[in-house]
Amino acid sequence: MSRLTSVRGSNNRGDRDRGSVEVNPWRVGVIFTVLVLVSAGFVWKLVDLQLSPDDDLLNNVGSYLREEKIDASRGNVVDRQGRLLAFSVPRPSIVGDPRGIAHSENPVDVDDIVAELATVLGTDPGVMATRLRSDKSFVYLERQVEPEVGEAVAALGLPGIWIMTEQYREHPNGSCSALSVVGRVDTEQVGISGLEKKYDEQLEGSPGRALRQTQLGGAVQIPDGYHVVEPHTPGEELRLSIDRNIQYEAEQLLARALRETEGTTAIAIVSNPLTGEIYAMASALRDEETGEVECSNANLGAVWTYEPGSTMKGITFAGVFDNGAWGVDEIVEVPATVYVARESDVESHAYHDYRLAHGTTVENLPSTILGHSSNTGTVLLAQELGADALQQTFENFGFGQLTGLAFPGESPGILDELDSHSLLLSNTAIGQSIAVTPLQLIQAYNTLANGGVSIAPKLVLDREPDGSAANPAHTETRVVSPQSAQAVMEMLRGVVSSGTGRRAALPGFLVAGKTGTAWQPCGDVSGYLCSEEDEEEERHYTASFVGIVENDRGPVLSAIVVIDDPQGENYTGGAVAAPVFAELAGYSVRQLHLAPFGEQTVAAQRIRSDPAVAPLALEPQESQESVQ
Template sequence: LSSLLGIPVSRDEPRLASLRGVRDIEVPTGPTDLKGMVEQARKRPFEPYPIATNIDRQLAFVIMEEQPQLPGVSVQVQATRRYLDGPLMAHILGYMWRMPEEELSYYTSLPNSDYTANDLVGYAGLERTMETTLHGRRGLRMLEVDLWGREVSVLDTLPPQPGNSLVLTVDRDLQAATEQFLQQGMTAAKGKSAAAIVMSPRTGEVLAMVSLPTYDNRLFAEGKTDVFSQLLQDPAQPMFNRAIAGQYPPGSTFKIVPATAALQEGVVNRYDTLSCEGTLTLQAYGQWLFYCWIHKYGVGHGNLNIVDALAQSCDIFFYKLAGGYEDFQGLGLDVMNHYARMFGLGEPTGIELSGEAGGLIPSAKWKRLNINEVWTTGDTYNAAIGQGYVLATPLQMLNALCAVANGGTLYRPTLVREVVDANGNVVRPFQPQIIRKLDVSPETLAIVQQGLRKAVTDGTARLMDLGEVTVASKTGTAEYGVPDAKGVRPTHAWLMAYAPIEDPEVAVIVFIEGGGEGSSVAAPVAAQILRYYFGLPLLEQ
């Protein structure tokens, strides 16, 4: 301040200089140095401008005592949020941080705004999206001060008004159990990252949402200035919420879409069969060979109807179903994409979290514009099994499954059950939000449900058999990346399920990046989550 304002500080203050923390205060430099701060503060000359936060308590007391010898310097006390669960809830709650300069004009332009440049505001998670709901109104004290800025008397007081509070849909114990099971599964599979979500098909309420790796949002509350850059530079991307923002090929979990579409459009009925010999040769612009997953065992599935095709997750059945083969016309890309969008794929679900991704439902036009190539029948084959260019988030796929489970209602997923005021009065009661009703008959959905149930009793999801609790499920093993020397690509492990099938009350999805096969890697995690939810004995890991 002496060099900035030309005010000589004549006293040597060894007591101040020797205190722990005083030499650790980082005075801003560069574009936001002290001079720049003064220029920014001219519009708000009576607001203090912070140059250091989270300073040592003893240092703060000494600065307050020596304030007459430190013109322009004061110590401010600021309330901060306490995040009791840290990493467990970080991706849901987010964190607060200093008001970003580029957003100040937005906040100050809000109706009845009392935001200032010194405020802490939500930066991620519900803290960000619900900022104006959680933000209260500051109080005011009009003081009489002496020549040195010391308080003489209080002339007037306006008490602060607390903001509203959120009552979440998340079950804290279920959240902790889900994180534990997912961490165990990811570690065992040597996966890179993972996500799991538990949701109510009846309302769209999210009961648990986990993204691994995670981060500790308590570090932000402690005001540690270097934590943000460290987390951003971490190659594991712990701040990235894979449950809502990770876009991955969904693999065979996507098969519920062409199955629903083909039944509803009359391309096949419950009893029509298509054959699987393990491979399929497509005569188009040369010869192209397509495989079913079972081909690695040297066999095919034979003739299957659509229930068995879902249960066994037969790739060749869905190649033919979507793209046609020989005399069988098939569903076609445009119709399949129409149903994909009906299920909410290709657009964000609208959950109350920022950064949600929309996924990708590719079309012939999209390929022409983005890759400069024509769409082929082979592209339709790949899309039908959730490969090729198709991308989805774990939340999107679980929400689509919930629409199958509940009979055709696509709800908007939510983390907020109620908003209450400081006195505990409900100011915004819970009301499930319907995105749309699927234009699909109950008979069609019943057949798809049969296929998902048979996947558990006699298919790829046998590990989801919980005995007394009836489960319907769909596995997924999605190839990605570059093939190895043997031509084998790494795979993501997917599994989604709901239970009980008679009256579904809970649905779960598990995704493990680079984890391997969904039936053997993701299924045990999902089974543990459902066992915990229904109070069944857990399996030993």
């Protein structure tokens, strides 16, 4: 027994050390790494199930969360009276889940689904079949359809096909009523033209975010399974200077003019000459084959250029008087023909005054020259002014450059150096060999009406989100002296009272304006002189009238009407464009409650003009308000 006791008693520190477990750091590291990787695998699988769920598993075991964007309602575009020109509404879009269809417990043939959809959708069946056979869980089949189409698709009850709601841009007055000015958006509600593009950031707002707990196919599995994480912010309203009724009237008058004259293009702008606010900016096109007339998709008043003809003479005269090249009351010896030498070995070019018999000369005041639109008299005065001074005059009035409107796609026109060619001075003085937009020309005449001070045109009345002016107008710039502007305005009144613009007269108001009948190049012929056999067939004119309407308060309204390529014997600005101006201006002054001379107010109620809701190619009808 003492031996056993001795053995047990010998259990000293050495014995205890030999019985302990030794920990290996490398082995612990390996075990820890394995645990981390296994945990990461579980986490990744959970994330993968949410982001790329397994369709069979979802069908069997439940639902998953999907983040959805909440589209912001795009801001409305309204006219100066707050009437809608463009707004957004929810529209159904038809979408599909190709993976869900392929892995369905009860497989359905894609061709059968497409056959059913083809009875209500306009998308090509082959395109739908291709999309539904793709390896995706979401495809568009047709976007932003009419509500009744969405209801018809939902009634089919097709597996893997469902309806989602998107924003759609509505234009309550159809393809007209300033749509070319307002512009368009794409299917994602992004502005792609016009003011929708220019003010896209202001109009679009900010989208929100939401979580939706769904099962395959988009069906909500759990009550209250939709949670808004971040609400959307609607876009801001954009208020325009456009008057919807004046705009509609302008479009109707242009359509009628195109049908009557068989012209190809017609443009009208109505504005306030003292503020630059634009009340209407309309353009229409006529299909030469079908005769159908429709509103232009482009805002031709700002993007289309043409040779203006005699409407430029008012600007030429302003430069002549302001530079002291000729006096208002000085007599001019006006010949029937003026010859201008060209380059060597080239015959001189002849300018004619067709009022005068060949070889005769008359004494005229500048007012008579402008009133009867004499080419020879204008050319002589321009020669007295000189190329440099006329160049500077045109540039100061804004030709050859963009206006302050900064409309998307706006054209600066074409103004070459007038001393670069022997005929440029004479040609541009009478409105040839220069290209302008209707917007530039009405801005120039507004400058004359405003006492020689230039005011930038304006389409938007509201302000930018940062508080700055929506249309940052150039600082008011004096272009010519008040005396020069007033002298030309007085002569322009004579154009309407006793000259070529008599058909633009407006009872109760003074009208100061100028007609234009511009030659356009003849077919394939270089230049304006058509051969004798082609004269009748090839001659291409652009008829126009630009004018200022005045009452006791002074200038209160301005307008320009341009009709391109009118056919028949009546093709001049005085015969074709001036009457349209008179009707449009007459309607506008009543719509805006502008009183005639001697009246402080307008007793009549605001004139009502129903918005355009049908194509302009309807049967011709009389304007609701016309000036006899």
